[in-house]
Amino acid sequence: MKKIIIFGATGNVGSYVLKYAREFFDANEYEVIASGKRKTDFFEKRGIKYYSVDISKAEEFEKLPKEDVHAVIYLAATIPSYMDRYDSRAYIESNILGAFNVLEYCRKVKADRILFSTTVFDISLYAKDGVILKPDMPYNFSYKGDHAVYVITKNTAIELIKHYNEEYGLKYFIFRFPTIYNYSNYEYYYPNGVKTLRPVYRMIEQAKKGEPIELWGDPNYAKDMVHVYDCAQMICKAVIVNRKKGFYNVGTGIPVTLKEQIETIIKVFSPKDHPSPIIMRPDKQASGGFLMDVTNAKEELGYEPKYTCEKLFENYKEEMAIDRFKDLRRK
DSSP states (O other): EEEEEEEETTHHHHHHHHHHHHHHHHHEEEEHHHHHHHHTTGGGGGOOOOOEETOOOOOGGGSSSOOOEEEEOOOOOOOGOOHHHHHHHHIIIIIIIHHHHHHHHHHHHOSSSSEEEGGGGGGGGGGOOOEEEEEOOOOOOOSSTTTTHHHHHHHHHHHHHHHHHHHHHOEEEEESSSEEEEEOSOEOGGGOOOOOOOHHHHHHEEEHOOEEEEEEEEETOEEEEHHHHHHHHHHHHHHSSSOOOOEOOOOOOSSHHHHHHHHHHHHHSSTSSSSHHHHTTTTTTTOOOOOEEHHHHHHHHHHOOOHHHHHHHHHHHHHHHHTTTTGSOOO
């Protein structure tokens, strides 16, 4: 039976990708295996093999399967969103040394392919209002700020992956992530090290109470809003595609305006008899979104996004009610 190992399966994206993969692949042909740094019995309670592995330590890979490894889905990373105290060394250890160790594991067990997630911040300086980001754009990022070393380490990992492709024939598929939308009961992030409630959760809470929601800047400012299951679809299709390599933007290719996003949140979460009013704030600035070209993912992988803005927030509502991954989330 072919094995698919997901590093980072305890993370916000990885846990949903694991769920999707177990439903996507024929269990008679593929075994989906979870791996993460933390010690947990969450997966084993659900009949899923789980290995606790610190990817920065080469010796820990000895725990993992040695035979019939078809694909390694490498989603584990240290990222700025959860760094409450800036530590550039953590990026080096996780995103470069970790990548080397994962690649060495792939080489030793003769894995067919590796799938790797990188960041849209590698081309973030192209992102002006209305500009659609292409998968093959050259790097264009700031060498200053809390994302700089993160981007550099991700780019370095990609260079290592290309080397292993040339030297050892390891197939590779790179996925450039913007914000991936999925519900988590940990609703905070750390821009520049400051614990901050994510705007989407603030608006959801306001909508549930029927409170006013502010719309900052231009209501027609648009971004790509990709649901985690569309992201997972793209990844899973790359596990089985008959290609040697690929580089893809993760997204839908469908712009969602700020007005549409907020109106949808109100439609899904507000009481029907007391919907939140929208307060226009053109004096405030809204930014941070990206428009993603996913043409080559459609052509090469057969990718077709399924989640509209409304379907995305309906899923948030469903996941809030059941909180399926609450035992994996940091508090």
